[in-house]
Amino acid sequence: MASLQFQLQATDGHSAARAGKITTDHGEILTPIFMPVGTAGSVKAVSQQQLKNDVQAQIILGNTYHLYLRPGLETLEKAGGLHKFNGWNRPILTDSGGYQVFSLASSRKITEEGVVFQSHIDGSKHLFTPENVMDIQRSIGGDIIMAFDECPPYPSEYKYAEKSMHLTHRWLDRCFERFNGTPDRYGYTQNLFPIVQGSTYADLRKASCEYAASKNAAGNAIGGLSVGEPDHMMYEFTQLCCENLPAEKPRYLMGVGTPWNILECIALGVDMFDCVMPTRNGRNAMLFTSKGVINIDNKKWEHDYSPLDDGIDSDISNYYSKAYLRHLMKAKEILGLTIASVHNLAFYLWLVGEARKHILAGDFISWKNEQAAILQQRL
């Protein structure tokens, strides 16, 4: 059992894009990679069998906030961790819960100690601190666990962003202290990634990258982007962060994004992505395909019996027709939510897999530019 290893396999000659291999005790992850979000121990509407066979997911996320509230730590600990609980035996990354505390909890109060919040489920009061969030994530059992941070909104005043970043850094120290002082829970190695903050201020982002890098962790994450800023700004700060984070560690851009966002950020040097977009938008009738974007509710698909997407290698995407999925969505059949979610995730995994192939083949940038134009088309 060893810490997560990252092997850099290729760097693009015309961009900062990289291909690599992450090794964890639950198996390997080929990068760049997209990680489906398994909110409450389930990728919404998708079975673990579909995740393996159709989506070909290599790693999934668990949300600490959701899992802590439901089913709760006792259930997860008695199961032997989330892998045993949900039957996913490949790597799992857990977030720190901070983002959901700010976006979902019905009230919250930040102090130096941590965040007091009320559950969105039953209004019960809870406290997250850097220390107990490490303990909670160790109990959940992620292979990769994330530092507890504050994610400032966009836009944020410089003063607030600076103050918030320093709080995040002090919390980061506390996270590492607790993490290093506690053992792995279930016989495999857990790895803590720091999160860079600093809002949309270059000096803060740079300082935060240096602070994160100083922890010499197995990987580093970029937080606080894709929170409402324009795309060009997201790219600008992603680039700055990638340039200021160590090249020999995987870089994880949190919560991004559309397929074309992902392609651009791969070009900037990002290795890992997660986002609820493929599943959430899928449940709302928006399909990402290798030929462009589809609103499957549109009348134009009513008699289109062609496969959802024959340009990717996924049984479900090749099997069901646009007309059939449109019917299921119109009739509010649960199977429609499943098909749309599985397809979108399979498409995202196909996309990062193709990106990887082209990085290895040396023609990533020309492929990326061509694809970005195709994928954004509204069909």
Add this chain to the structure above:
Amino acid sequence: MASLQFQLQATDGHSAARAGKITTDHGEILTPIFMPVGTAGSVKAVSQQQLKNDVQAQIILGNTYHLYLRPGLETLEKAGGLHKFNGWNRPILTDSGGYQVFSLASSRKITEEGVVFQSHIDGSKHLFTPENVMDIQRSIGGDIIMAFDECPPYPSEYKYAEKSMHLTHRWLDRCFERFNGTPDRYGYTQNLFPIVQGSTYADLRKASCEYAASKNAAGNAIGGLSVGEPDHMMYEFTQLCCENLPAEKPRYLMGVGTPWNILECIALGVDMFDCVMPTRNGRNAMLFTSKGVINIDNKKWEHDYSPLDDGIDSDISNYYSKAYLRHLMKAKEILGLTIASVHNLAFYLWLVGEARKHILAGDFISWKNEQAAILQQRL
């Protein structure tokens, strides 16, 4: 392309149970069989891949009322029928829509001609007649299609039941006339089954069996049971119908039932079953297993990490634990609905498969009696 064939393979020495093989242009069905209900072209929350691989379904139902309203015949015809539309290439049986008109439509009026009803979706007015229901089912493209009947409620006065039965018989004549006067739609044979009515009156049931049998159809159905009468009455009239319907044709008992109902009715000579119970009850947290009935919402399953059911051969039933499914149901995760539905259907298919094995082995009755006691236990 030939009419449906039924080969009687074995008859139990101690009961009227039979094992047989139905051959259709979309493949074979080994009886006794349970047919999952694919209401609007989708078995609720279950993918066609799961139906084949986990459930091992041999034939599914389509509901004429639902499919006629949504997606509508134009979409189904342009697809080349329901098999092409939903990608299910094994046999399909469609009901006549009559039952849904009475249970779902927001208003309905019965005349000699047929039934005028208002859609439960948009209130639009429609007319079902024996003739157009034949045309509609031909368009949907079932391998087996059902006669248009009136299903009287339980209890019904003798006079009403008798009048209703005669209307069903006059409609049956019109169904056959239309069916025989119209061609198969998509290059494979469609087969019309008459439906026996007569409520809970032995003389009516007997007369209705004789009327149905006189059509010399490829199979016969028993309707109007499992509509609220006590189980012993359902068994009494199922037995009477089985005894008065030809032995060389498959007998289909509509809308039945619990696992123990199915075992009893197999013993009485029924070959085919359908029911929404496994999927509907599954979505409401009730699991049928080889060890008894589970309410997965119960606190007692919170830390039970054993498989849902290791007594049957279904990947999903063996893979997910009771604690995990309970969590998914509590958290209202869509995957919970899928797992419960797939499991219950897999269990029903396992049950009829085991019944068949024991009929062939000659020890059906002793096995059935033992099973019926086990399966009804509340765990």
